[in-house]
Amino acid sequence: MAKATFRIWRGTKENGAPKDYTTEVGEGMVVLDAVHQIQAESAGDMAVRWNCKAGKCGSCSAEINGNPRLMCMTRLSDLPLDEPVTVEPMRAFPLIKDLVTDVSWNFDVKKKIKKFKPRKPDAADGTWRIAQEDVERVQEFRKCIECFLCQDVCHVLREHHKHNEFIGPRFLTYVAALEMHPLDVEDRLEDLKSKDGIGYCNITKCCTKVCPEGITITDNAIIPLKERVVDRFYDPLKKLFSVFTKSS
Amino acid sequence: MATEFSTFEHDVLVIGAGGAGLRAAIEASAAGLKVGLVCKSLLGKAHTVMAEGGVAASLANVDDRDDWKVHFADTMRGGQYMNNCRMAQLHAQEAPARVRELEAWGALFDRTQDGKILQRNFGGHRYPRLAHVGDRTGLEMIRTLQDHGIHQGIDVHMEVTVIDLLKDGERVVGALAYDRERGRFKVYKTRAIVLATGGIGRAFKITSNSWEYTGDGHALAYEAGAELMDMEFVQFHPTGMVWPPSVRGILVTEGVRGEGGILKNKDGRRFMFDDIPANYKTQTADNEEEGWRYVTGDKNARRPPELLTRDHVARCINREVKAGRGSPHGGVFLDIAWIQAKVPNGAEHIKKKLPSMYHQFKQLAGLDITKEPMEVGPTTHYAMGGVRVDGDTQMSCVPGLFAAGECAAGLHGANRLGGNSLSDLIVFGKRAGEYAAKFAKENKSGSIDDNQVEALAKKALAPFERTGGENPYAIQHELQDSMQDLVGIVRTQSEMEKGLAKIQELQKRAQKTGIEGNREFNPAWHTALDLKNLLIVSEAVTRAALERRESRGAQFREDYPEKSAEYAKANHVLKRERDGSMKLIKTPVPTVPADLQAIIQENA
Numbered sequence: 001m002a003k004a005t006f007r008i009w010r011g012t013k014e015n016g017a018p019k020d021y022t023t024e025v026g027e028g029m030v031v032l033d034a035v036h037q038i039q040a041e042s043a044g045d046m047a048v049r050w051n052c053k054a055g056k057c058g059s060c061s062a063e064i065n066g067n068p069r070l071m072c073m074t075r076l077s078d079l080p081l082d083e084p085v086t087v088e089p090m091r092a093f094p095l096i097k098d099l100v101t102d103v104s105w106n107f108d109v110k111k112k113i114k115k116f117k118p119r120k121p122d123a124a125d126g127t128w129r130i131a132q133e134d135v136e137r138v139q140e141f142r143k144c145i146e147c148f149l150c151q152d153v154c155h156v157l158r159e160h161h162k163h164n165e166f167i168g169p170r171f172l173t174y175v176a177a178l179e180m181h182p183l184d185v186e187d188r189l190e191d192l193k194s195k196d197g198i199g200y201c202n203i204t205k206c207c208t209k210v211c212p213e214g215i216t217i218t219d220n221a222i223i224p225l226k227e228r229v230v231d232r233f234y235d236p237l238k239k240l241f242s243v244f245t246k247s248s
Numbered sequence: 249m250a251t252e253f254s255t256f257e258h259d260v261l262v263i264g265a266g267g268a269g270l271r272a273a274i275e276a277s278a279a280g281l282k283v284g285l286v287c288k289s290l291l292g293k294a295h296t297v298m299a300e301g302g303v304a305a306s307l308a309n310v311d312d313r314d315d316w317k318v319h320f321a322d323t324m325r326g327g328q329y330m331n332n333c334r335m336a337q338l339h340a341q342e343a344p345a346r347v348r349e350l351e352a353w354g355a356l357f358d359r360t361q362d363g364k365i366l367q368r369n370f371g372g373h374r375y376p377r378l379a380h381v382g383d384r385t386g387l388e389m390i391r392t393l394q395d396h397g398i399h400q401g402i403d404v405h406m407e408v409t410v411i412d413l414l415k416d417g418e419r420v421v422g423a424l425a426y427d428r429e430r431g432r433f434k435v436y437k438t439r440a441i442v443l444a445t446g447g448i449g450r451a452f453k454i455t456s457n458s459w460e461y462t463g464d465g466h467a468l469a470y471e472a473g474a475e476l477m478d479m480e481f482v483q484f485h486p487t488g489m490v491w492p493p494s495v496r497g498i499l500v501t502e503g504v505r506g507e508g509g510i511l512k513n514k515d516g517r518r519f520m521f522d523d524i525p526a527n528y529k530t531q532t533a534d535n536e537e538e539g540w541r542y543v544t545g546d547k548n549a550r551r552p553p554e555l556l557t558r559d560h561v562a563r564c565i566n567r568e569v570k571a572g573r574g575s576p577h578g579g580v581f582l583d584i585a586w587i588q589a590k591v592p593n594g595a596e597h598i599k600k601k602l603p604s605m606y607h608q609f610k611q612l613a614g615l616d617i618t619k620e621p622m623e624v625g626p627t628t629h630y631a632m633g634g635v636r637v638d639g640d641t642q643m644s645c646v647p648g649l650f651a652a653g654e655c656a657a658g659l660h661g662a663n664r665l666g667g668n669s670l671s672d673l674i675v676f677g678k679r680a681g682e683y684a685a686k687f688a689k690e691n692k693s694g695s696i697d698d699n700q701v702e703a704l705a706k707k708a709l710a711p712f713e714r715t716g717g718e719n720p721y722a723i724q725h726e727l728q729d730s731m732q733d734l735v736g737i738v739r740t741q742s743e744m745e746k747g748l749a750k751i752q753e754l755q756k757r758a759q760k761t762g763i764e765g766n767r768e769f770n771p772a773w774h775t776a777l778d779l780k781n782l783l784i785v786s787e788a789v790t791r792a793a794l795e796r797r798e799s800r801g802a803q804f805r806e807d808y809p810e811k812s813a814e815y816a817k818a819n820h821v822l823k824r825e826r827d828g829s830m831k832l833i834k835t836p837v838p839t840v841p842a843d844l845q846a847i848i849q850e851n852a
Binding site for chain 2: 026027028029030035038039040044045046047048049050051052054055056057058059073075087096097098100103104107110111115116118121126127129130131132135138139142143145146178181182183184215
C-alpha cells in the first residue's frame with residue numbers, strides 16, 4: 001500500500017503548529033479516514049469533529065490544501081499525494097484545538113432571526129395545500145447541512161471580521177428559505193437591511209463555490225433578497241411617493 | 249483537591265438532541281418548565297439527519313384505504329408480534345398529527361398533485377405511507393425541530409456527554425457530564441430525565457452509525473437500575489455501501505427500492521423472488537411486471553419482494569454472498585438505472601427522487617447510479633432493543649427516568665419497519681416530554697450526593713493517570729471486530745459464547761486504559777469513557793441472543809433456523825444485579841386486547 005503525508009494543524013492559535021504524519025492510504029479513502037487512522041495510530045488526542053461520514057451532517061469542515069471542504073467528501077485520489085496534504089481548521093472562527101473551531105456564533109445568529117410564521121391553514125382539518133413547484137423553490141435552501149464552509153470563505157467574516165454586523169451567507173440563505181417559504185407570512189426585510197447587514201455582501205460568489213450541497217447561494221438566495229430590500233427601501237419612485245404622502 | 253464542577257438546574261433534562269430529544273424538549277418546555285437539552289455533538293448533527301426515506305404516518309393522501317389500523321397491523325407483523333401492542337397502537341394513531349404538526353412548524357414535504365403531503369412505498373408498509381422530502385427527510389425533520397426548538401426557551405448544552413445518572417433513593421435527580429471543548433465537569437440537577445440517545449451501532453464494525461452511537465442511554469439507564477429489553481434484535485439494514493472500503497456501511501436508502509430499485513446477484517437473477525416468507529405471500533407480487541405496477545401506484549398490484557421487511561432482505565443478500573453469487577466486493581447489485589426503460593427522462597427522474605444517493609455514490613464511489621447498479625450489503629443500522637418503558641408515559645421502572653426513540657424498546661418488536669423510526673421519534677418524543685413534565689411538576693427536587701459525584705469524576709479522570717495503559721481505540725476496534733464476526737447477522741451458540749468471553753476480557757482491559765494529552769477536546773479520552781457503555785450493550789445483545797434459541801425478526805440463529813412458539817411468549821429483559829452482574833429475565837409479551845387482535849386479523 002502507498003503512504004502519504006498529512007500536514008495537520010495541532011494545538012491552539014497561540015500555541016500550535018502544523019505537524020506531519022505519514023500513514024498508509026488505500027483505495028477510496030477520504031481525508032477524514034486518514035485523519036482517523038492517524039488519530040488511532042499516533043495522535044489519540046487530536047481533536048476533530050465528525051458524525052455521519054457521508055456529507056449529510058456538515059460536522060467535519062476544514063481547509064484542505066487551503067480549500068474549505070468537508071473531510072468526509074474529499075477523496076485522496078483527487079489530491080496530489082506526492083506532497084503533504086495540509087489539513088487546517090476553518091479560519092473564520094476562533095480555534096479551540098487542532099481541527100476544531102468555536103462555531104457557536106452561528107447558533108447565536110440563527111436564534112435572532114424571526115421564526116417561521118405560517119398563514120392560516122387552507123383546510124378545515126388544519127392542513128395546507130401547496131404546489132410541488134412552490135416547495136421545490138425553497139427545498140434548495142433547505143438542503144443546507146450547516147457545515148459553515150460558506151461562512152468560513154466569506155471575506156466579510158474571514159478578512160473583515162464583521163461578525164457583529166453581518167449574518168453571513170448561511171443565514172442569508174436561511175432567511176431566504178423563510179421569506180420564500182410558501183406558507184410564511186413574517187416580514188424580515190427591515191432586519192435584513194439593518195441588523196443582518198445584507199449590504200455587506202458584494203456578490204463575489206465564494207460561498208456558492210464551496211457549498212458541498214451545491215446550493216446556488218448568491219444567485220438564488222442572496223440576490224433575490226437584496227432585490228426585495230432595494231424594492232422596499234431604495235426604490236426612487238416609492239421613495240418619492242412616500243415623501244409626498246408624508247408631507248401631505 | 250476537590251474537582252471543579254459547574255452546576256445547572258432544570259426541571260426536565262433531556263439527554264440527546266436528535267428527533268426524539270428535540271421533540272421531548274419542545275413538549276416539556278411548552279408545559280412551562282425549565283428544560284435543559286444536552287447533545288453529544290453540535291445541535292442539529294444527530295443521527296436523525298441521516299434518515300433518508302421518510303416518516304411513516306397513515307395520512308392516506310396517496311391511498312385512501314390507509315388508516316391507523318392498517319399501520320398498526322403492519323407494525324405488529326413486521327415486529328413478529330414481539331412488540332408492545334400499546335405502543336404500536338399509539339404510534340399508528342398519533343403519527344399523522346405529529347407529521348402535520350411538523351408542517352405547521354415549517355417542514356416542507358414533497359406534494360401530491362392536489363397539494364397534500366406526498367407519500368411513498370416502503371418495505372412492510374401495505375400502502376404508500378412515508379411522507380418525505382426527496383431522500384433527505386431526516387434533515388428536514390431535525391432542522392424543523394431545531395429551528396422551532398431554539399425559540400422555546402430551551403437551554404441547549406452542545407458537545408456535552410453525560411457519563412452517570414445521579415439518584416436520590418429510587419429516583420433519578422441529576423446527571424454528571426463533561427464538556428468536550430474543555431473537559432470540564434458539569435452537574436445537572438433535575439426532577440426528571442428523558443433519555444433520547446439513539447442507538448448502539450458502534451458496537452459493530454460495519455455500521456451506518458456515527459461515533460456517537462455507543463449505547464449511552466441504554467447503559468446510563470441500566471446502571472441506574474432500569475431494564476433493557478429486546479436487545480438481541482439488532483437491525484442490519486440490507487443496503488449499505490460495500491465499496492470502497494472506507495465507506496463500507498454507509499446507508500443506501502430503502503427509498504431506492506421504493507422507487508423501483510431491484511436487487512440482483514452476479515448472474516443477473518432477481519433473487520428476492522426465490523424466497524418469500526409465508527406470512528407475506530399474499531401481499532407480495534409473484535412476477536416482475538406486477539412489482540413494477542405496484543411501484544408506479546397501481547392499487548391492484550402487490551409489492552415487489554425487494555420491499556419485504558429489512559430482516560428478511562438482509563438475510564437473502566447474506567445468503568447470495570455466502571453462496572458465491574455476490575458482486576465483486578462482497579455485496580449484491582442494487583439497480584435503479586433499469587427504470588429508465590420504463591420512465592421518460594429516467595436519469596433526471598432518479599436524480600430528483602434520490603438526489604443524495606446520486607451525490608453520495610458519485611462522490612464517494614465514483615459511480616453514476618443513473619447508469620450503473622450499486623453494490624450493497626447489510627450494515628448495522630438500528631437497535632430495536634432499549635430501555636423498557638411504560639407504553640403511555642415512556643417512563644422506565646426508575647421513577648423520573650424516561651426514554652424515547654431508538655434508546656427505548658417496545659414499539660418495533662423483533663424488527664422495525666423503515667419509516668417507523670422517524671414517526672417513533674416524534675410520537676414518543678412528545679409523550680416522553682409531556683409525562684416527564686408532569687412528573688417534574690408533581691415531584692420536588694431531590695438531593696445530590698457530592699461525595700458520589702466526586703468519586704465518579706475521579707474515576708472518569710483515571711485514564712490520564714495511567715502511563716502505558718491500554719489504547720482505547722484498540723479496545724474499541726477489537727470489540728467491533730468481535731461483535732461483527734461472532735454476534736452479527738448470522739448467529740450460533742458457540743460463536744456467541746466466544747463473543748461473550750471476548751466482551752468479558754475487554755471489560756477488564758477497559759478498566760486499564762491510558763491516554764495522553766489533557767482534557768481539552770481529547771477524543772482518546774472520550775473513546776475511553778464510551779467503552780463502558782459499548783461493553784454493557786454488547787453484553788446485553790449477546791446474552792439476549794444466546795438465550796433466544798430460535799430465529800425471529802432480526803435475530804437469525806444458524807443452529808435454530810426456525811421460529812419457536814415457546815420463544816414467542818417472552819421478551820428478554822436484562823437487569824443489573826446487586827453484585828454488578830447482568831441477569832436475564834423472561835417477561836411475557838404484553839397480551840394483545842381483543843379489539844387490537846381483531847384489527848390484526850382483519851389486516852392479515
